Amino acid sequence: MPYFKHSELVTQYHVALKTVYNWIDAAKQGKVDLELLEHGGRTYIANKQSNVVVLRQLAQEGKKYRNARFQKVVAPKPEFYDLYNRQQILDIMTNLRTHGEIPRQYGYFNGGADGWDVVMRRHEQEEGLTNILKGTQELIHINLGAIDRLIEGYSKINIVDVGPGNGIPVRELLEHVMERGVLHRYIAVDISKEMLRIAERNLREWFGDALPFEGYVRDVTYERFSDVLVDDLLDRGADQTLNLILFLGDTPVNFRSFSDPLRTIYGSMDGKALLVCTNKPDTETSRRYFEFSATANRSELSPGHRLVLDLMNVSDDLYKAEMGFDERRMMRYVRVRLNTALTIRFRFENSMHDVNLEKDSTILLLRVWHNSALGLIDEYQRVGLKLLQSSMTKDRNYLLTIFGMEETETLI
Ligand SMILES: C[S@@+](CC[C@H](N)C(=O)[O-])C[C@H]1O[C@@H](n2cnc3c(N)ncnc32)[C@H](O)[C@@H]1O
Numbered sequence: 001m002p003y004f005k006h007s008e009l010v011t012q013y014h015v016a017l018k019t020v021y022n023w024i025d026a027a028k029q030g031k032v033d034l035e036l037l038e039h040g041g042r043t044y045i046a047n048k049q050s051n052v053v054v055l056r057q058l059a060q061e062g063k064k065y066r067n068a069r070f071q072k073v074v075a076p077k078p079e080f081y082d083l084y085n086r087q088q089i090l091d092i093m094t095n096l097r098t099h100g101e102i103p104r105q106y107g108y109f110n111g112g113a114d115g116w117d118v119v120m121r122r123h124e125q126e127e128g129l130t131n132i133l134k135g136t137q138e139l140i141h142i143n144l145g146a147i148d149r150l151i152e153g154y155s156k157i158n159i160v161d162v163g164p165g166n167g168i169p170v171r172e173l174l175e176h177v178m179e180r181g182v183l184h185r186y187i188a189v190d191i192s193k194e195m196l197r198i199a200e201r202n203l204r205e206w207f208g209d210a211l212p213f214e215g216y217v218r219d220v221t222y223e224r225f226s227d228v229l230v231d232d233l234l235d236r237g238a239d240q241t242l243n244l245i246l247f248l249g250d251t252p253v254n255f256r257s258f259s260d261p262l263r264t265i266y267g268s269m270d271g272k273a274l275l276v277c278t279n280k281p282d283t284e285t286s287r288r289y290f291e292f293s294a295t296a297n298r299s300e301l302s303p304g305h306r307l308v309l310d311l312m313n314v315s316d317d318l319y320k321a322e323m324g325f326d327e328r329r330m331m332r333y334v335r336v337r338l339n340t341a342l343t344i345r346f347r348f349e350n351s352m353h354d355v356n357l358e359k360d361s362t363i364l365l366l367r368v369w370h371n372s373a374l375g376l377i378d379e380y381q382r383v384g385l386k387l388l389q390s391s392m393t394k395d396r397n398y399l400l401t402i403f404g405m406e407e408t409e410t411l412i
Contacts (some may be wrong), residue, residue, distance in 0.1 A: 003037045003044035013059035014100045016360035024158060032058065062358070070359070071341045072318065080311040083109050086348070092308065092348060095357045101364040104254040105191050105219065107304035113194035115303030117166040117392055124168060135398025136169045136278040138250050139391060143400055145178050146389045147244070150274055150402065154242040156184035158232060162220055162265060163251045164188040167199035170246060171206060178210065184232070186240065187214045191224045220261045226268040231269050243273040251280045253369045262383045275403045282370035283397065287325040287332060305334055306364045312344050322362070334366040372398050
C-alpha cells in the first residue's frame with residue numbers, strides 16, 4: 001500500500017487518532033516534512049522511508065511534550081513488585097513502551113493460574129463442544145499407539161511437560177506410560193510457580209506417590225532446561241533413556257515470535273528426544289473464538305488477561321476491552337483501548353521510571369497467531385525439527401504433531 005492507514009499509525013506509534021490528524025494538518029501547513037497522499041477524497045501519510053524517520057521523531061516529541069493536565073498517573077501495587085522479579089518488571093516496561101503489549105506469560109502468575117485452571121475444568125465438562133483441551137485429549141488418546149512405536153526399545157521415559165497448565169492434558173499419557181512400567185521421571189517446566197503448584201496438586205490427587213513430580217520455573221522464551229536432564233544423559237543407562245517433550249495446548253501462538261520457545265526447546269533436546277505438540281490451525285470459526293472468561297458465554301477479560309493491568313492499578317474505568325481478528329497480520333487479539341492518556345509510574349529502591357501511553361492507544365493482552373496445519377508444521381521444521389507423525393481431530397479443528405531432531409548427513 002502506498003500510504004499508511006491512520007489505524008496503523010495509531011498502533012505502531014501508540015498515539016491517539018487525533019494526533020495523526022494533527023500531523024497531517026501540520027504537514028499541510030508546511031510545519032513538518034511529511035509527504036502526503038490523497039486517496040478517495042481523504043488525505044493519508046505516504047508509506048515512504050523518509051516519512052518513517054519523521055513519524056518516529058514526531059511520536060517521540062509528542063511523548064516529551066504531553067500535556068500533564070490530561071495525564072492520569074497510576075503506580076503499581078506492592079503485590080506487583082512481590083510477584084514479578086526485577087527482570088520481569090523491566091520486560092513488562094519494555095514491552096509496554098516498545099510494543100504496547102503485556103506478554104501473555106505474565107498473566108499465568110498468581111490468580112491468573114487459578115483462572116486458567118477454572119477455564120480448563122469448565123472445558124472438560126463442556127459436552128458436544130470441541131475446545132483445545134478436548135482436542136488435545138482426543139489426539140493423545142488416538143496417538144498412544146504411535147507414541148508406543150516411537151518410544152519402543154527404551155526402558156526409561158522422561159516426560160518433560162513444557163507449560164503443563166493444570167496437568168489435565170497429560171493425565172492419560174502418564175497413566176499409559178506408567179502402566180507400561182517405563183516412566184522414569186515427570187518434569188514440568190513453567191514460568192509460573194503457581195501453575196506448577198496446581199499441576200502438582202492435581203497429579204498427586206490422581207497418582208499419589210506413584211508419580212514423582214518435579215517442577216522447574218523457566219521462561220522458555222529464552223531459558224533452556226537441558227541442565228535438568230543432564231544426569232540422565234550422562235548416566236551409564238543413557239542409551240535406555242528417552243526424553244519425550246510435550247508442548248501442548250497451542251502455547252507458542254501467544255509468543256511475539258512463534259519460533260522463540262521452539263528454539264529454546266530445540267536447544268534443550270538431545271539427539272534422540274521427541275517433541276509432541278498440539279495446535280489449533282486457522283479456520284473461519286477459530287477466528288471468532290473468544291471463550292476465555294471464567295464464566296461460560298461471557299465476553300469479558302479473563303482473570304489471566306487482566307492480572308497485570310489490575311496489579312499496575314490500571315482500573316477498568318480507564319479502558320475499553322476489544323477482541324477481534326487482524327486479517328493483515330493473521331492474528332486474533334484481546335486488547336484494551338485507553339480512554340485517557342496514562343502514565344504508569346514504576347518505583348525501584350533508588351529510581352522511578354515512567355511508561356507514558358497516549359489516549360486511544362491500545363495495550364495488547366493476548367495474541368493468537370493463526371496458521372494453516374501445513375504452515376504450523378513448517379514453523380516447527382524451520383527450527384530444525386523433523387516431522388515423524390501428525391493427525392487431526394475428527395472435527396478437523398486440532399492438530400497433533402510429533403517431531404524428532406533433523407539428522408544431518410555426516411560429512412566425509
Ligand atoms: C496455553 S497454556 C497450555 C497449558 C497446557 N499445556 C494445556 O494444554 O492445557 C500455556 C502454559 O504455558 C505456560 N507458559 C506460558 N508462557 C511461558 C513461558 N514463557 N515460559 C514457560 N512457561 C510458559 C503457562 O503458565 C501455561 O502453563
